[in-house]
Amino acid sequence: xxxxxxxxxxxxxxxxxxxxxxxxxxxxxxxxxxxxxxxxxxxxxxxxxxxxxxxxxxxxxxxxxxxxxxxxxxxxxxxxxxxxxxxxxxxxxxxxxxxxxxxxxxxxxxxxxxxxxxxxxxxxxxxxxxxxxxxxxxxxxxxxxxxxxxxxxxxxxxxxxxxxxxxxxxxxxxxxxxxxxxxxxxxxxxxxxxxxxxxxxxxxxxxxxxxxxxxxxxxxxxxxxxxxxxxxxxxxxxxxxxxxxxxxxxxxxxxxxxxxxxxxxx
Amino acid sequence: xxxxxxxxxxxxxxxxxxxxxxxxxxxxxxxxxxxxxxxxxxxxxxxxxxxxxxxxxxxxxxxxxxxxxxxxxxxxxxxxxxxxxxxxxxxxxxxxxxxxxxxxxxxxxxxxxxxxxxxxxxxxxxxxxxxxxxxxxxxxxxxxxxxxxxxxxxxxxxxxxxxxxxxxxxxxxxxxxxxxxxxxxxxxxxxxxxxxxxxxxxxxxxxxxxxxxxxxxxxxxxxxxxxxxxxxxxxxxxxxxxxxxxxxxxxxxxxxxxxxxxxxxxxxxxxxxxxxxxxxxxxxxxxxxxxxxxxxxxxxxxxx
Ligand SMILES: Cc1cc2nc3c(=O)[nH]c(=O)nc-3n(C[C@H](O)[C@H](O)[C@H](O)COP(=O)(O)OP(=O)(O)OC[C@H]3O[C@@H](n4cnc5c(N)ncnc54)[C@H](O)[C@@H]3O)c2cc1C
Ligand SMILES: Cc1cc2nc3c(=O)[nH]c(=O)nc-3n(C[C@H](O)[C@H](O)[C@H](O)COP(=O)(O)O)c2cc1C
Ligand code: FES
Numbered sequence: 001x002x003x004x005x006x007x008x009x010x011x012x013x014x015x016x017x018x019x020x021x022x023x024x025x026x027x028x029x030x031x032x033x034x035x036x037x038x039x040x041x042x043x044x045x046x047x048x049x050x051x052x053x054x055x056x057x058x059x060x061x062x063x064x065x066x067x068x069x070x071x072x073x074x075x076x077x078x079x080x081x082x083x084x085x086x087x088x089x090x091x092x093x094x095x096x097x098x099x100x101x102x103x104x105x106x107x108x109x110x111x112x113x114x115x116x117x118x119x120x121x122x123x124x125x126x127x128x129x130x131x132x133x134x135x136x137x138x139x140x141x142x143x144x145x146x147x148x149x150x151x152x153x154x155x156x157x158x159x160x161x162x163x164x165x166x167x168x169x170x171x172x173x174x175x176x177x178x179x180x181x182x183x184x185x186x187x188x189x190x191x192x193x194x195x196x197x198x199x200x201x202x203x204x205x206x207x208x209x210x211x212x213x214x215x216x217x218x219x220x221x222x223x224x225x226x227x228x229x230x231x232x233x234x235x236x237x238x239x240x241x242x243x244x245x246x247x248x249x250x251x252x253x254x255x256x257x258x259x260x261x262x263x264x265x266x
Numbered sequence: 267x268x269x270x271x272x273x274x275x276x277x278x279x280x281x282x283x284x285x286x287x288x289x290x291x292x293x294x295x296x297x298x299x300x301x302x303x304x305x306x307x308x309x310x311x312x313x314x315x316x317x318x319x320x321x322x323x324x325x326x327x328x329x330x331x332x333x334x335x336x337x338x339x340x341x342x343x344x345x346x347x348x349x350x351x352x353x354x355x356x357x358x359x360x361x362x363x364x365x366x367x368x369x370x371x372x373x374x375x376x377x378x379x380x381x382x383x384x385x386x387x388x389x390x391x392x393x394x395x396x397x398x399x400x401x402x403x404x405x406x407x408x409x410x411x412x413x414x415x416x417x418x419x420x421x422x423x424x425x426x427x428x429x430x431x432x433x434x435x436x437x438x439x440x441x442x443x444x445x446x447x448x449x450x451x452x453x454x455x456x457x458x459x460x461x462x463x464x465x466x467x468x469x470x471x472x473x474x475x476x477x478x479x480x481x482x483x484x485x486x487x488x489x490x491x492x493x494x495x496x497x498x499x500x501x502x503x504x505x506x507x508x509x510x511x512x513x514x515x516x517x518x519x520x521x522x523x524x525x526x527x528x529x530x531x532x533x534x535x536x537x538x539x540x541x542x543x544x545x546x547x548x549x550x551x552x553x554x555x556x557x558x559x560x561x562x563x564x565x566x567x568x569x570x
Binding site: 002003004005043049050051052053094219220221222223224225226227228229230231232233234238239244 | 331536
């Protein structure tokens with residue numbers, strides 16, 4: 001897929017809570033084709049401390065308005081600098097990068113997001129919805145106040161909420177949702193994004209049910225286009241770049257993740 | 267039109283701007299951005315005798331005006347290079363140079379010998395300066411004796427333009443440069459990354475899996491510039507300047523200090539178009555200073 005470097009224009013910068021915000025960015029050219037799960041490398045303007053670009057998943061795309069959005073959690077210097085960009089400012093992006101979620105032909109899809117890991121999942125369920133698939137979506141957070149943009153998700157699928165303190169939906173971690181302990185688990189693919197321990201727990205569930213699990217990884221990157229080999233993850237076929245061969249991987253490809261059923265029961 | 271052509275031993279470069287090994291992949295990673303017709307040359311990433319997995323993740327740490335890397339020469343080895351990669355890069359419309367690495371003199375020899383047989387690779391850059399492999403690599407570049415032994419061995423069997431890439435992690439760069447030149451290197455390139463370290467204070471852990479790694483980017487530019495100047499003063503062979511270059515002014519500074527050509531590394535990550543912008547900027551500088559040919563600027567520093 002051809003990559004572009006464009007100066008996007010900030011249309012809005014919406015603060016969701018103390019440390020999350022969504023940027024809506026207008027493309028100067030017709031938007032490129034994009035797969036859900038792909039990302040952009042964003043240049044942080046005029047920041048003395050931030051040297052490299054920062055990778056962010058494409059949160060959603062609106063072809064009518066010719067915009068994309070980024071869902072960002074403030075964790076450091078670069079994300080802080082982005083949190084204060086103003087409407088009308090320009091942001092230089094390299095996009096679309098990486099390989100996204102591989103969408104299956106079947107419709108038995110479960111989408112699971114934890115914390116900031118919901119970023120790429122909105123575009124995923126949006127795309128599935130456009131194809132006539134209404135997926136089931138579990139979103140989890142620490143408490144009700146941290147469950148962000150659930151309405152947007154509910155436009156595209158059936159929602160199941162989880163909070164660690166039980167203030168909304170079921171109480172516990174997303175991977176402890178009651179659906180996983182029911183006998184009638186009908187999904188054939190799980191798509192996950194969130195903290196690594198959550199993804200590993202999801203992978204365990206997928207392994208137990210013998211189904212496919214695709215996860216989006218967030219390794220630190222320098223180039224984002226496969227030139228530096230800084231972002232590798234250990235796979236069953238050796239070190240591979242997260243920026244070009246991921247960020248989405250089938251967990252069966254990841255070394256030490258998916259354990260074939262035979263091994264599990266040994 | 268100003269003359270941007272540069273002669274590096276047997277190589278006729280369209281202009282002095284090249285890409286640094288390990289930062290430009292095999293070139294195709296930049297195909298959507300860079301028109302290779304506009305570059306003086308590209309140095310592709312390191313090739314070793316056999317397949318190397320490189321170091322574990324994390325391999326990168328951002329630092330003030332730079333970054334540390336600990337890639338550790340991940341590559342599929344010389345045979346894979348010859349069979350699978352060479353066919354894809356041999357017809358690039360620019361000078362394609364291979365970067366050769368190893369842990370033993372024999373490994374350098376084996377890779378160099380096979381590279382010698384590749385018609386469209388007119389030169390190799392001998393990487394005796396990688397800080398990211400446990401044995402060999404930088405060790406060769408840090409003493410005169412070992413730098414000489416590997417240069418001598420490769421010189422015997424490599425018939426085309428031999429560039430030797432020097433490590434900055436030494437006390438006397440001019441001495442090493444001289445000893446490598448004495449063994450028949452045709453050209454020197456410098457600098458490779460500087461050994462550095464980053465710590466995550468919250469976790470009380472090193473950021474890199476290898477604890478230490480190679481520092482690159484604008485943070486190392488003044489050091490690189492100084493070393494190019496020191497080396498240019500003592501050797502008669504051409505020098506290629508590398509280290510923190512991100513615009514035409516940086517490139518001109520290296521040329522004035524004595525570099526015949528320059529390589530751009532880390533800056534490609536931030537602006538994929540940077541090499542072409544540097545070419546334009548050099549031409550603009552020549553116009554502004556009414557200099558007919560960029561070659562006139564090599565070592566043209568006015569020191570009182
Ligand atoms: C493919 C990809 C997609 C991503 N998508 C999103 C997204 O949609 N929304 C979002 O908010 N974030 C996303 N991230 C993570 C985001 O890139 C980092 O949070 C960001 O680069 C941090 O920059 P900073 O300057 O604010 O932090 P820094 O000041 O550089 O670091 C602050 C802290 O954050 C940690 N950190 C930095 N980078 C990462 C990283 N890549 N992964 C984990 N921890 C990190 C550092 O170790 C440090 O402790 C994505 C990362 C990747 C690789
Ligand atoms: C990610 C990365 C990988 C590198 N890999 C190699 C390599 O394989 N061989 C080599 O000779 N130099 C390698 N280098 C060093 C660069 O070629 C260059 O000498 C150094 O980065 C300084 O230039 P810069 O400041 O413009 O990046 C690498 C540098 C980086 C940042
Ligand atoms: S970030 Fe450079 S190869 Fe992935």
